[in-house]
Amino acid sequence: MDSYRVKAGPEGYLPPAAACVGICLPERGHALLEGELVPEERALEEIARRLLAAGNPVFFPGPLILWDWKEGVAEKARALQVLAREVRAKIIPMPDYRPKYPMINPAVEINPNHPNLTIWHNHIDVCVFIGVHCHYANVALKIIRGGTDCYTIAICGEVGHEDAMISLRDAGLRTLERLTAMVREMKRKAGDVG
Amino acid sequence: MTKQIFRIAPGFEEIMPEEYRELVTDGPYDRSVGVADLGTFKELLEEHPLCAGCGLALSLRLFLASLPAPADTVVVGSTGCSAIAFPQVGLHNIHGLFGNQNAIASGLKRALKLRFPDRPKDVVVVAGDGATADIGLEMVMHSWFRAENIATVMLDNEAYANTGGQESGMSPRGAVLNMAPTGKKFEKVAMPEIARESGCAYVAVTSPANARRFEKAIRRAILVARDVGPTYVQVFCPCPTNFKFRPDETLGVIRKREKEGVFQYREYITPEAQQYLAASEGEKR
Ligand SMILES: Cc1ncc(C[n+]2csc(CCOP(=O)(O)OP(=O)(O)O)c2C)c(N)n1
Numbered sequence: 001m002d003s004y005r006v007k008a009g010p011e012g013y014l015p016p017a018a019a020c021v022g023i024c025l026p027e028r029g030h031a032l033l034e035g036e037l038v039p040e041e042r043a044l045e046e047i048a049r050r051l052l053a054a055g056n057p058v059f060f061p062g063p064l065i066l067w068d069w070k071e072g073v074a075e076k077a078r079a080l081q082v083l084a085r086e087v088r089a090k091i092i093p094m095p096d097y098r099p100k101y102p103m104i105n106p107a108v109e110i111n112p113n114h115p116n117l118t119i120w121h122n123h124i125d126v127c128v129f130i131g132v133h134c135h136y137a138n139v140a141l142k143i144i145r146g147g148t149d150c151y152t153i154a155i156c157g158e159v160g161h162e163d164a165m166i167s168l169r170d171a172g173l174r175t176l177e178r179l180t181a182m183v184r185e186m187k188r189k190a191g192d193v194g
Numbered sequence: 195m196t197k198q199i200f201r202i203a204p205g206f207e208e209i210m211p212e213e214y215r216e217l218v219t220d221g222p223y224d225r226s227v228g229v230a231d232l233g234t235f236k237e238l239l240e241e242h243p244l245c246a247g248c249g250l251a252l253s254l255r256l257f258l259a260s261l262p263a264p265a266d267t268v269v270v271g272s273t274g275c276s277a278i279a280f281p282q283v284g285l286h287n288i289h290g291l292f293g294n295q296n297a298i299a300s301g302l303k304r305a306l307k308l309r310f311p312d313r314p315k316d317v318v319v320v321a322g323d324g325a326t327a328d329i330g331l332e333m334v335m336h337s338w339f340r341a342e343n344i345a346t347v348m349l350d351n352e353a354y355a356n357t358g359g360q361e362s363g364m365s366p367r368g369a370v371l372n373m374a375p376t377g378k379k380f381e382k383v384a385m386p387e388i389a390r391e392s393g394c395a396y397v398a399v400t401s402p403a404n405a406r407r408f409e410k411a412i413r414r415a416i417l418v419a420r421d422v423g424p425t426y427v428q429v430f431c432p433c434p435t436n437f438k439f440r441p442d443e444t445l446g447v448i449r450k451r452e453k454e455g456v457f458q459y460r461e462y463i464t465p466e467a468q469q470y471l472a473a474s475e476g477e478k479r
């Protein structure tokens with residue numbers, strides 16, 4: 001049980017919730033990397049690396065960042081858009097959690113209640129969850145791990161998500177800016193080498 | 195909630211699905227629109243999976259256009275056909291268990307009064323006839339006895355439509371349904387009278403065949419519930435699927451029943467509610 005690692009799937013129908021197989025949420029200043037506790041810096045590096053190496057990275061922003069509902073959100077939304085441009089990620093919003101009959105259009109939005117569609121026929125190799133309320137993020141992350149080989153990243157403003165392959169906690173505007181700076185630096189270095 | 199927090203974060207306008215953008219720019223929030231304005235604003239019901247010609251779907255559409263303050267309204271629903279449409283509705287809504295909708299609404303209204311003492315929040319129950327007059331009747335009546343400030347709207351399609359056609363207390367005597375082959379043996383439950391005797395300050399029986407009357411009943415019920423006491427609106431919205439008439443005959447079925455005198459528009463208003471409405475409707479003019 002203590003050897004369980006949160007790796008890219010497909011793990012099959014109904015993978016266990018990572019919390020039920022011994023994965024604990026990180027303490028402040030730390031993050032989760034495939035189920036292991038690591039310093040936040042290490043996780044940020046890995047996120048930057050994964051995003052740059054991805055063939056089709058997609059950001060899934062949730063209601064907490066899509067809607068300009070309180071002070072500070074607009075700045076965070078802008079910082080996220082800068083990061084997305086820097087790693088050439090597509091953005092597919094999750095504006096709502098309610099199921100939609102008869103179906104949703106997976107090219108336009110994602111929804112945790114339409115699990116077969118949430119991840120666009122498995123054409124997404126790395127995805128980022130941000131601004132999605134905890135319980136819905138957990139459900140969706142677990143479904144993705146169960147049914148696809150997508151690498152999942154959660155940039156969480158609260159205490160993190162065991163069910164993502166990489167999860168930050170307490171992530172705010174500064175975290176996004178640090179991540180973007182790291183991505184730029186990696187791109188610069190890669191340019192130097194190449 | 196006001197339109198102030200119903201804004202898309204800058205830069206995300208383009209990636210938002212169209213219906214959300216339209217709700218923000220053309221929705222009824224913070225605007226005074228009614229059924230006469232249908233077609234000029236983004237309606238709160240986007241699409242719905244209900245049957246062709248569904249009287250309940252039409253009623254829901256009119257109901258949503260009749261809300262006096264959609265941004266400050268929470269609908270409490272119950273299992274049944276209307277619940278299937280609610281995921282497509284751009285409004286706060288809570289789905290109760292089958293029958294406990296008025297209990298949920300009572301608690302919610304009390305909590306909202308504490309949380310927003312200076313801003314009226316309208317709590318409106320919208321449920322089927324089975325949920326209201328049969329399985330939830332005890333909780334419906336006790337919310338009236340306790341004089342909770344909630345409006346209860348029954349979408350009376352005279353059957354348990356969502357589960358394939360069982361008879362409900364509101365089915366008319368003699369009704370034969372898919373799962374009630376021998377015909378109903380007793381009359382419709384006298385819900386308007388029960389509501390009046392149980393302490394409702396405003397009671398109306400209406401239908402979507404008369405949009406103006408419908409709107410007036412919903413608005414009055416919500417306003418009276420806000421400041422006077424519990425209210426009840428019974429909406430006759432026949433079901434083509436279970437009563438086996440053509441989808442384009444729904445309004446005709448209502449008018450025929452009206453002509454036969456079986457269905458009647460009715461309104462009961464307590465003197466206190468009367469006074470209140472005279473003041474608030476006078477104010478509007
Ligand atoms: C506690 C409980 N009992 C029974 C059901 C099954 N059920 C689902 S919908 C429904 C009928 C609803 O009838 P009504 O309230 O008249 O609404 P309509 O579908 O006609 O709009 C029933 C019995 C349930 N969901 N929960």
